[in-house]
Amino acid sequence: MSFSLTLGVLLLLSAAGYWVGRSRAANLVARGSGRLHSLPSYHGFYVALWAGIPAFVLLLAWGVAGDRIVEALVLAGLPDAQTATLTNSERALLLAQIRNEAAGIGFGTPEPFVAAAAERLVELRSFSAWIVSAALIAGALAALAWALRRLAPDLRTRNGVERTLRLAMALCSALAILTTLGIVLSLIFEALRFFARYSPLDFLFGLQWSPQTAIREDQVGSSGAFGALPVVWGTLFISLIAMLVAVPVGLMSAVYLAEYATPRVRSWVKPVLEILAGIPTVVYGFFAILTIAPLVREAGVTLGLSVAANSALAAGLVMGLMLIPFVSSLSDDVINAVPQSLRDGAAGLGATRSETVRQVVLPAALPGIVGAVLLALSRAIGETMIVVMAAGLAANLTVNPFEAVTTVTVQIVSNLTGDTEFDSAKTLSAFALGLLLFCVTLCLNVIALGIVKRYREIYD
Amino acid sequence: MTDSLQITGAGTSLHTTPAAQRRLRRRYAAERRFKALGLFAVLFGLAMLAFLLTTIVSQGYRAFIQTHVSLEVYLDPEVIDPRGTADPRDLARADYQSLAENALYGLFPAVEASAERRALRGMLSQGAGLELRRRIQNDPELVGTTLELQLLVSGSVDQLNKGVFDLESGRRLPVSDEQIGWFRELEAQDRISAPFNWGLFTRADSREPELAGLAGALQGSLYLMIVTFVLSFPLGIGAAIYLEEFAPKNRLTDLIEVNINNLAAVPSIVFGLLGLAVFIQVFGLPRSAPLVGGMVLALMTLPTIIIATRASLKAVPPSIREAALGIGASRIQTIFHHVLPLAMPGILTGAIIGLAQALGETAPLLMVGMNAFVTSVGDSMTSPATALPTQVYMWADSPQRGFVERTSAAIMVLLGFLIVMNALAVFLRRRFERRW
Numbered sequence: 001m002s003f004s005l006t007l008g009v010l011l012l013l014s015a016a017g018y019w020v021g022r023s024r025a026a027n028l029v030a031r032g033s034g035r036l037h038s039l040p041s042y043h044g045f046y047v048a049l050w051a052g053i054p055a056f057v058l059l060l061a062w063g064v065a066g067d068r069i070v071e072a073l074v075l076a077g078l079p080d081a082q083t084a085t086l087t088n089s090e091r092a093l094l095l096a097q098i099r100n101e102a103a104g105i106g107f108g109t110p111e112p113f114v115a116a117a118a119e120r121l122v123e124l125r126s127f128s129a130w131i132v133s134a135a136l137i138a139g140a141l142a143a144l145a146w147a148l149r150r151l152a153p154d155l156r157t158r159n160g161v162e163r164t165l166r167l168a169m170a171l172c173s174a175l176a177i178l179t180t181l182g183i184v185l186s187l188i189f190e191a192l193r194f195f196a197r198y199s200p201l202d203f204l205f206g207l208q209w210s211p212q213t214a215i216r217e218d219q220v221g222s223s224g225a226f227g228a229l230p231v232v233w234g235t236l237f238i239s240l241i242a243m244l245v246a247v248p249v250g251l252m253s254a255v256y257l258a259e260y261a262t263p264r265v266r267s268w269v270k271p272v273l274e275i276l277a278g279i280p281t282v283v284y285g286f287f288a289i290l291t292i293a294p295l296v297r298e299a300g301v302t303l304g305l306s307v308a309a310n311s312a313l314a315a316g317l318v319m320g321l322m323l324i325p326f327v328s329s330l331s332d333d334v335i336n337a338v339p340q341s342l343r344d345g346a347a348g349l350g351a352t353r354s355e356t357v358r359q360v361v362l363p364a365a366l367p368g369i370v371g372a373v374l375l376a377l378s379r380a381i382g383e384t385m386i387v388v389m390a391a392g393l394a395a396n397l398t399v400n401p402f403e404a405v406t407t408v409t410v411q412i413v414s415n416l417t418g419d420t421e422f423d424s425a426k427t428l429s430a431f432a433l434g435l436l437l438f439c440v441t442l443c444l445n446v447i448a449l450g451i452v453k454r455y456r457e458i459y460d
Numbered sequence: 461m462t463d464s465l466q467i468t469g470a471g472t473s474l475h476t477t478p479a480a481q482r483r484l485r486r487r488y489a490a491e492r493r494f495k496a497l498g499l500f501a502v503l504f505g506l507a508m509l510a511f512l513l514t515t516i517v518s519q520g521y522r523a524f525i526q527t528h529v530s531l532e533v534y535l536d537p538e539v540i541d542p543r544g545t546a547d548p549r550d551l552a553r554a555d556y557q558s559l560a561e562n563a564l565y566g567l568f569p570a571v572e573a574s575a576e577r578r579a580l581r582g583m584l585s586q587g588a589g590l591e592l593r594r595r596i597q598n599d600p601e602l603v604g605t606t607l608e609l610q611l612l613v614s615g616s617v618d619q620l621n622k623g624v625f626d627l628e629s630g631r632r633l634p635v636s637d638e639q640i641g642w643f644r645e646l647e648a649q650d651r652i653s654a655p656f657n658w659g660l661f662t663r664a665d666s667r668e669p670e671l672a673g674l675a676g677a678l679q680g681s682l683y684l685m686i687v688t689f690v691l692s693f694p695l696g697i698g699a700a701i702y703l704e705e706f707a708p709k710n711r712l713t714d715l716i717e718v719n720i721n722n723l724a725a726v727p728s729i730v731f732g733l734l735g736l737a738v739f740i741q742v743f744g745l746p747r748s749a750p751l752v753g754g755m756v757l758a759l760m761t762l763p764t765i766i767i768a769t770r771a772s773l774k775a776v777p778p779s780i781r782e783a784a785l786g787i788g789a790s791r792i793q794t795i796f797h798h799v800l801p802l803a804m805p806g807i808l809t810g811a812i813i814g815l816a817q818a819l820g821e822t823a824p825l826l827m828v829g830m831n832a833f834v835t836s837v838g839d840s841m842t843s844p845a846t847a848l849p850t851q852v853y854m855w856a857d858s859p860q861r862g863f864v865e866r867t868s869a870a871i872m873v874l875l876g877f878l879i880v881m882n883a884l885a886v887f888l889r890r891r892f893e894r895r896w
Contacts, residue, residue, distance in 0.1 A: 064743050064744075067744055068744070158790065162790060162791075162792040165792055166702070166706060166792070168698060169698040169699065169701050169702035169706070170702050170706070170707075171698075172694075172695045172696075172698030172699035172702060173698070173699035173700075173702045173703050173707070173713075173716055173766075174716070175695060175699065175762070176699060176716055176719050176720045176723060176762065176763070176766070177715070177716055177719055179723060179734070179759050179762070180719050180722070180723060182734050182738050183726070183730060183731075183733075183734045186733065186734055186737035186738050186742075187730075187733060187734075187737075189737075190737055248501070249501045249504055249505060250501075251501075252497055252498045252500075252501035252502075253498065253501040253502040253504075253505055255498050256495070256498025256499055256501060256502050257502065259498075260495055260498055260499075261502075269502060269506070272506060272509065273502070273505050273506065273509070275509060276505065276508070276509050278816070278820075278878060278882065279512070279820075279875070279878075280819075280820025280821070280822065280849055280874065280878070281820075281822065281823075282820070282822040282849045282850075282852050282853050282856075283512075283516070283820075283852070283871050283874070283875070284512075285853070285856070286516075286852060286856045286867055286868075286871065287512050287515060287516070289856065290515065290519070290864065291511075291515050321508050321512075324505050324508075325505070328505070352487055352488070352490075352491040353491060353494075353495075354490060354491045354493075354494035354495065355487070355490075355491075357494070358494075375725065378725065378727075379725075381727070382726075382727025382728070382729065382730070383727070384727070384728065384729045384822070384823035385822045385823055385849075385853070388823075388826075388853075389853070389856060409727070409729050409823070412729060412733070412827075413729070413823070413826055413827075416733075416736065416827060417826055417827075417829070417831070430733070431733060431737070434729070434730055434733045437727060437729070437730065438726065438727075438730050441725070441726065441727055441730075442722060442726070445722055445725040445726075446722065449721060449722075449725075
């Protein structure tokens with residue numbers, strides 16, 4: 001029986017439990033056996049929760065662990081002569097072979113013991129699925145019956161249901177912590193496996209990045225070097241170009257909209273500019289390769305420079321475009337938070353508007369603007385699709401914006417897509433890069449949010 | 461007061477000396493420059509937006525029409541059903557492409573050399589044979605008749621018809637001069653037409669641009685949105701209610717709060733790594749499946765929904781809560797019967813905006829392998845699929861010229877959905893928002 005079918009049956013049982021529980025509670029009153037402590041619907045929920053939740057949790061657990069258990073059983077059932085000498089990875093390989101054979105996508109004629117194991121796997125799978133589904137449904141029915149029997153006028157079902165609901169909501173908010181924990185642990189765990197093969201010092205300070213590892217022993221020129229410095233430089237370089245576009249344009253348009261524009265203009269221009277922030281990044285990537293990269297190349301050629309097809313400049317320019325509304329709306333907020341009295345004071349001293357902005361408003365808003373810029377920088381560093389589409393693949397330690405550089409995110413994508421075995425240093429290096437990326441952006445975010453928050457407190 | 465009047469008196473005011481006037485002119489000039497700079501920045505942003513959108517639309521509109529050639533095809537029983545059994549399996553196997561090719565050869569009797577014939581039949585798409593097969597399978601009675609049909613031409617002829625190629629440039633084109641000549645002749649015979657391209661929405665992906673459509677990607681995105689909504693909406697509301705209404709003020713809840721704010725700013729690709737390492741490696745869920753992609757997107761959308769929900773819960777005035785509590789409702793009843801319904805418009809607005817972000821997200825989907833090349837519309841939540849943004853990414857990578865317009869069209873469809881969702885959010889906010 002399939003997972004979703006069992007889930008459906010459990011849901012139906014739960015719904016039935018609600019209905020039966022509620023009518024039973026209503027009957028209790030009708031028969032005159034006293035006043036109910038809780039409303040009939042709470043009795044319904046009480047039965048429904050008992051019928052649904054324990055079985056649902058067990059079903060989830062089986063969905064996660066079930067296949068493992070079955071496969072372990074099959075492996076344990078293999079003749080000792082075949083498995084005694086196997087290392088862990090050979091064991092995994094054997095298991096994969098059995099799995100493929102069971103799915104009917106096996107390769108060639110399998111050894112008899114593999115074929116037998118595959119048959120056993122298929123058998124065990126369907127058998128265990130039936131057993132588990134039947135057991136869960138029977139268990140849910142039993143729990144439903146038990147809860148029904150317990151229903152009584154003075155049973156405090158409301159308190160029970162509400163406590164469960166509160167617990168469920170607390171678990172929901174714990175999910176936020178679990179997500180962060182999941183990110184950190186999975187990155188650290190995989191990165192440690194990478195560092196077991198490649199020294200962290202070489203990773204952080206090495207100047208050579210060529211993640212192609214040899215598939216055959218005798219292959220030439222692809223020993224795999226994982227010095228991340230050129231990749232990190234590429235990321236910073238492209239982000240720098242992007243910030244050079246986004247910060248002046250974003251800041252100036254924020255100043256214009258906050259200080260000069262009439263309310264009518266402002267109410268039109270601001271949302272239109274924010275469309276730029278709502279456009280998916282893959283669209284910017286396509287725009288970069290379709291339009292901006294050829295423009296940059298033509299400009300370079302007319303200047304007599306040689307320009308790479310995927311120059312850092314094109315990727316950086318488009319990324320800057322994407323960040324304009326980000327910088328401008330954050331700066332707009334902090335500029336508007338500067339008290340009007342400061343502006344009035346400056347105007348009273350005879351300062352022009354631009355003098356007020358440059359000498360009073362901007363210095364007062366500076367911490368907030370720095371925070372906005374840091375947030376934008378963290379966006380730029382973590383941005384993926386624009387650089388995957390418009391920046392290069394080869395690591396290159398250069399300051400020439402017309403050459404191609406690669407970034408951390410590009411390397412993560414290129415090392416993890418395509419058919420590579422999961423255990424190679426190449427794929428694991430992506431997780432090390434991911435860890436680096438996570439740490440850097442986390443630091444930037446924490447600092448930026450801290451600055452913005454502290455600044456807000458001063459004027460509020 | 462009188463002192464200063466005496467000093468600056470009689471027309472030689474400090475502010476009217478030539479030096480002062482020069483200074484003032486300079487300051488006013490600086491003022492005008494600064495204002496112009498600000499205006500320039502705003503106009504630059506707007507111009508870039510207009511540039512981007514016009515680029516996409518000017519490329520993409522072409523993919524909404526598709527060139528067809530009208531041919532009289534003789535549905536030869538010798539080819540379709542040589543044994544005369546009318547067995548559906550025989551009908552499915554026949555070489556329909558050759559029927560369409562023969563019809564084309566019939567129009568150009570002078571073309572006999574095999575290399576020329578190859579060029580001639582190269583003008584037809586493989587879709588021509590597929591269309592013939594579909595007709596025959598729908599109505600086997602047609603075998604033996606001659607039908608006038610609108611058949612697909614190949615991607616490069618389609619581009620030729622749409623005027624994409626610069627014929628004067630002298631560069632090598634994907635169509636030969638002969639093919640251009642034949643095409644002009646077909647055009648002169650009024651056989652070329654370009655109706656609306658329904659195939660863009662009914663076909664799945666293909667290596668041939670004229671056959672590639674968005675059906676698979678649309679379905680994949682729909683599945684993703686369903687999973688994302690079903691997971692993130694209740695979980696996000698639950699978390700927000702707990703944090704806003706029940707959580708004690710302690711270090712743990714502070715930590716959760718900081719966490720949520722930070723999660724909202726974690727690069728999306730890191731969520732992809734999480735999905736790959738946890739959902740696929742540890743939980744053993746299938747790669748490329750909308751279920752896994754949706755779970756990753758749900759985790760990314762959660763912070764948005766939590767933050768929006770908390771803001772709308774906060775906006776419900778305490779008098780509502782006090783009134784409910786005052787007539788004996790429990791805290792849970794107060795929240796679920798009174799506060800939450802009042803906060804719902806705001807929550808829905810936040811959820812829709814979060815979903816719109818998730819719809820355009822690409823990088824985490826690449827990590828969990830949702831850039832599968834699937835030539836049929838997927839059938840379940842766990843079978844390999846692609847989504848709109850990953851389809852854009854894959855088509856942008858394809859070398860044929862015809863994919864440029866397809867990519868732009870896919871982007872137009874994606875942007876269309878985003879506009880609809882955001883408009884819905886704005887509508888909800890305008891229509892139902894209450895100021896207390």
